[in-house]
Amino acid sequence: MKLAVVGAGWAGLAAAVALKATGADVTVFEAAPLAGGRARRVDDLNMGAIDNGQHLLLGAYTETLALLKQLHPEPAVSNLLEQTPLHLESADGAFRLKAANLPSPFHTLWALLNARGLSWHERWLATRMIVSLKQKRWQVPERLSVAQLLEQHHQSAGLCRQLWTPLCLASLNTACDQACAQLFLNVLRDSLDAPRAHSDMLIPCVDLTELWPQAAAETVTMRYRHIVRDVCPAPTSVTIDGEAFEGCVLATPPYACARILKPSENSRASDTLMAQLEAFQYRAIATLTLQLDAAWHPPHSVLLLDENPLRGHLGQWLFKRPQANDQVTVVVSDAADFLKHDRASFVDKIATQIREQVQRHPNSRGHSQSTMPGVKAHRLIVEKRATFAAVPGLQRPRNQSPWPRLSLAGDWTDTGYPAVLEGAVRSGNQAAKTLIEALRSGSA
Numbered sequence: 001m002k003l004a005v006v007g008a009g010w011a012g013l014a015a016a017v018a019l020k021a022t023g024a025d026v027t028v029f030e031a032a033p034l035a036g037g038r039a040r041r042v043d044d045l046n047m048g049a050i051d052n053g054q055h056l057l058l059g060a061y062t063e064t065l066a067l068l069k070q071l072h073p074e075p076a077v078s079n080l081l082e083q084t085p086l087h088l089e090s091a092d093g094a095f096r097l098k099a100a101n102l103p104s105p106f107h108t109l110w111a112l113l114n115a116r117g118l119s120w121h122e123r124w125l126a127t128r129m130i131v132s133l134k135q136k137r138w139q140v141p142e143r144l145s146v147a148q149l150l151e152q153h154h155q156s157a158g159l160c161r162q163l164w165t166p167l168c169l170a171s172l173n174t175a176c177d178q179a180c181a182q183l184f185l186n187v188l189r190d191s192l193d194a195p196r197a198h199s200d201m202l203i204p205c206v207d208l209t210e211l212w213p214q215a216a217a218e219t220v221t222m223r224y225r226h227i228v229r230d231v232c233p234a235p236t237s238v239t240i241d242g243e244a245f246e247g248c249v250l251a252t253p254p255y256a257c258a259r260i261l262k263p264s265e266n267s268r269a270s271d272t273l274m275a276q277l278e279a280f281q282y283r284a285i286a287t288l289t290l291q292l293d294a295a296w297h298p299p300h301s302v303l304l305l306d307e308n309p310l311r312g313h314l315g316q317w318l319f320k321r322p323q324a325n326d327q328v329t330v331v332v333s334d335a336a337d338f339l340k341h342d343r344a345s346f347v348d349k350i351a352t353q354i355r356e357q358v359q360r361h362p363n364s365r366g367h368s369q370s371t372m373p374g375v376k377a378h379r380l381i382v383e384k385r386a387t388f389a390a391v392p393g394l395q396r397p398r399n400q401s402p403w404p405r406l407s408l409a410g411d412w413t414d415t416g417y418p419a420v421l422e423g424a425v426r427s428g429n430q431a432a433k434t435l436i437e438a439l440r441s442g443s444a
Helices: 010-020 062-071 106-113 120-135 146-152 157-172 181-192 213-217 254-260 268-278 343-359 421-441
Strands: 002-006 025-029 041-044 048-051 081-084 087-089 096-098 201-204 221-223 231-233 238-240 243-245 247-250 282-292 302-304 317-320 327-335 375-388 406-408
Touching: 002 010, 002 238, 002 243, 010 025, 010 062, 010 213, 010 247, 010 421, 041 375, 048 327, 062 213, 062 421, 087 157, 087 302, 096 106, 106 120, 120 157, 120 181, 146 157, 146 181, 157 181, 157 327, 231 247, 238 247, 247 421, 254 268, 282 343, 327 343, 343 375, 406 421
Parallel strands: 002 025, 002 247, 025 221, 247 406
Antiparallel strands: 041 048, 081 201, 087 096, 231 238, 238 243, 282 327, 282 375, 302 317, 317 327
16 A cells, blocks of 8 residues: 655654554655654754753653654663653752652552642642542543642642642643643543553653654655645545545644645535634743753752742753753743743843752752853754643544545544643554554445
C-alpha cells in the first residue's frame, strides 16, 4: 500500500512507524527541515543543540516508552531518559512532595501525608480528595473546571498555590478557572492511581529530535521542506498536492487541517469536523534556556519557582539540563508574548528569581557554589500555539474522519488526555490502526 502522513511531529511519526510495520510504503510530508514538530531540536549558535520547549515525561507514558524501545534497542532507554521517582520541590525548599518506595497507591498517599510545607490539615484535605476521586472512578461532570473541583474538595489557597495550580498549568497549560477538571483527573489517575513506576519523572538526556523522532524518520520516506497545500480525500484515494495515495494520516494542528483539507464533496459529517477544527483556542508556552558562566548543580533537577509578576519573576519551573552542566531552562506555561518584553531585563529578572529562591533552600546554605553563576547567553522560545486550551466541554475530533481513507492524528484529537506528548503518540498509533482497518475491511 502506498500511504502518506502529513506532519512529522510526534503524532505523525508514531503513525508512520505503525503504518510501516504493516508493510506499507510510507511517505511523510513535513514543512520543517527536521523531525519532531513542536517537540524538536533547535540548533543555537551559543548553546548548541537545545529544545524548542522543555518537556517532562512520566512513567505513565506507556506508548511513548514502547516506541522508544522499538526504535532504540541499543542504547537502553535508561541512557536516553533521566528517571526519578515522583519528586516535586520548590526552589527555596519550603515545599516538597516525594513519593515513597511503596506499592501503589501507598507511594503517593505517603507523599501527600508527609509533604513538607503543608499543614497537617492541608495534607489531610489533599489525601481525602484523592481517595474520594478514586472512589468515584476519577469521573466528574463534563463542564466542571479544575478550580471548581478544588473548591468542592475544600482545598486551601496554600495547597492550590504550591501543588494543584502548578500541576494543572504543567499538564493542561490552561489556568485552573478555565481548565477541564476531567482532563486533569485523567492525568492524575494514570500517574497516581497506577503502578508505582507510572508516577516516575522522565527527563530526556538527549535533544527531543534525537530521543526518537529522527530514528522514526529514518524508517520511512521523508519529504522535508514540503508545505502541503491541499489534502483531497475521495472514495478511491487521497490526493496530496496532486499526488494520489491509497490512504493518509493527517497529523497537523487543527488550524492547518482546516486550511489544507479540501474534500471532493461536503457532507454534514465534514461540516461538523470543520466546525470542531475551528473551535479550538490556543495557549502559549515560553521556554528560556540559560547558558551560565560555569557549571551549576541546583538542589534538584526539577524545581518549582514561586511567581511574582510585580517583580518580573515569571518563571514557574526550573530544569537542570542533563546534556550540559552549565545550562538550565525555565518554563512559563499559559504564557504571554514575552518576545515583546525588553529581553535583557526579562532575563535578568528571572535570573534574580532563581538566585533568590535557590539561596533559601536548606541544601544551599553554607555552600560556596550554591549561587547560580552569571548568564552569558540565552535563548527565549515562545510557542504561541503550543497547546489547545483545555477547557471544559471541548468537542475534540476522533481519529476516524468522515472519509474512510483519511485518519486524523494529533494531541488535539479525542485522546482523553490534554495536549501532552503521550497523547500525541497514542493518537498517531490509533490513527494508523483506524486507517489500516478501513483499508483492509474494504470500507475505504
